[in-house]
Amino acid sequence: MDTVKKLALSRDLDDGELSALISSDRFDGELREQADAVRRKVYGDAVFIRGLVEFTNYCKNDCYYCGIRRGNKNAERFRLTADEILACCEEGHALGFRTFVLQGGEDPFFDDGTLCGIVSSIRERFPDSAVTLSVGERSRDSYLELYRAGAERYLLRHETADNAHYGRLHPSVMSAENRKKCLFDLKEIGYQVGSGFMVGSPYQTVENIVCDLRFLKELDPDMIGIGPFVTHSETPFANFESGSAELTLRLLSILRLMFPHALIPATTSLGTVSPTGREDGLRSGANVVMPNLSPVRVRNKYLLYDGKICTGEESAQCVACLDARVRSAGYRIVTDRGDVRRDGGSV
Ligand code: 5AD
Ligand code: FES
Numbered sequence: 112m113d114t115v116k117k118l119a120l121s122r123d124l125d126d127g128e129l130s131a132l133i134s135s136d137r138f139d140g141e142l143r144e145q146a147d148a149v150r151r152k153v154y155g156d157a158v159f160i161r162g163l164v165e166f167t168n169y170c171k172n173d174c175y176y177c178g179i180r181r182g183n184k185n186a187e188r189f190r191l192t193a194d195e196i197l198a199c200c201e202e203g204h205a206l207g208f209r210t211f212v213l214q215g216g217e218d219p220f221f222d223d224g225t226l227c228g229i230v231s232s233i234r235e236r237f238p239d240s241a242v243t244l245s246v247g248e249r250s251r252d253s254y255l256e257l258y259r260a261g262a263e264r265y266l267l268r269h270e271t272a273d274n275a276h277y278g279r280l281h282p283s284v285m286s287a288e289n290r291k292k293c294l295f296d297l298k299e300i301g302y303q304v305g306s307g308f309m310v311g312s313p314y315q316t317v318e319n320i321v322c323d324l325r326f327l328k329e330l331d332p333d334m335i336g337i338g339p340f341v342t343h344s345e346t347p348f349a350n351f352e353s354g355s356a357e358l359t360l361r362l363l364s365i366l367r368l369m370f371p372h373a374l375i376p377a378t379t380s381l382g383t384v385s386p387t388g389r390e391d392g393l394r395s396g397a398n399v400v401m402p403n404l405s406p407v408r409v410r411n412k413y414l415l416y417d418g419k420i421c422t423g424e425e426s427a428q429c430v431a432c433l434d435a436r437v438r439s440a441g442y443r444i445v446t447d448r449g450d451v452r453r454d455g456g457s458v
Contacts (some may be wrong), residue, residue: 311354
C-alpha cells in the first residue's frame with residue numbers, strides 16, 4: 112500500500128516513511144486530496160473563526176526568532192487595558208465571533224489576578240463565547256486559576272520537540288522539557304489544548320519534524336498551529352531565510368491525516384510568505400482562520416516577524432477579507448464556538 116493511503120487509514124508510519132513524505136514533493140497532490148477528503152468527512156466545509164486580540168507585546172523572554180523578544184530595544188511596546196480588550200470582544204461579537212483568543216508576550220504585568228479578572232469579565236459579558244489564552248509558560252496553579260476564571264482553551268506551541276534544536280532557538284533559561292510540562296499540566300486541568308511548531312526554523316532538520324509529529328501524537332492536542340518561520344530583521348536570526356509555504360502546506364496535510372479531528376488554522380505567517388497561503392492552507396487541510404480584532408493603532412506593533420499582513424485593516428475589513436478568501440477556497444465560515452469534535456464527526 113502506498114504511504115499516503117496508509118496515513119489516511121490511520122496506520123502508523125515508521126520514521127523512514129514519514130521522512131520520505133516530508134522531504135519530497137512527489138506526494139503533494141495525493142496528500143492534499145486525502146487531507147481534504149478527511150477534513151470534509153469530519154467538519155464538512157466549515158471553517159471556524161477565532162477573534163485574535165493581541166493585548167501586550169511586552170515579553171520577558173528572549174527567543175532568538177521572535178520580534179517582540181526582550182532584547183529587541185527597537186520594538187515599540189504596548190499594553191491594552193481591560194476595557195480596551197473588552198471593546199475588541201464587543202466589536203468581534205457583533206461581527207459573529209464566538210471565540211476570543213487573548214494572545215500576548217510573557218508579560219508579568221498580567222499576573223493571575225489581573226488576567227483572571229479580564230477572563231471572567233469576558234465570560235460574563237459574552238456567555239455564549241469561549242475564551243482562549245495564549246500567554247506562554249506559567250505555573251500549574253496559575254493555569255488552574257485561569258481555568259476556574261473561565262478560560263477553556265490554551266494555545267502554547269511546543270516550537271520544536273527536540274531538546275538540542277530547542278536549545279538553538281532559545282536562551283538556556285528556557286527548555287523543551289518545561290514547555291512540555293506546561294502542555295501536559297494544561298491538558299490535565301481540562302483545557303482544550305493547542306500546540307505546534309514553526310516550519311523552516313533555523314537549524315530544523317527532517318528528523319526534528321518527525322520528532323514534532325511524534326510529540327504531537329503523544330500530547331494529542333485539540334488544536335495544532337503550524338506556520339513558516341519568518342525572518343525578523345532585528346533578531347539574532349536576521350540572516351536566516353524564512354520557511355517555505357510549500358513545506359508548510361505539505362505538513363498541514365500530513366497533520367490533517369494524522370489528526371482527523373484537530374482544529375488547524377491557516378495562519379497569518381502562511382499568508383505572509385505567500386499571497387494565497389491561507390487559501391492554500393484551507394485546501395490542504397486547515398479549518399480555522401484567526402482574523403485580528405486588535406485595535407488598529409497597536410496592530411503594527413505586534414510584529415513577531417517582518418512583513419506581517421493585516422496590520423492596517425479594521426476588524427470588520429479583516430473579517431470581510433477572510434470571508435471572501437474562505438469562499439474562494441471552496442469553504443464557508445461558521446460562527447459557532449467551534450469546539451473540537453472528538454466523536455465520529457460528519458456535519
Ligand atoms: N516567524 C514565524 N512564527 C513566529 N512565532 C514567533 N516568532 C516567529 C517568527 N519569526 C510564532 C511562535 C509562537 C507564535 C505565537 O508565533 O511559534 O509560538
Ligand atoms: Fe486581515 Fe485579510 S485577513 S486583512
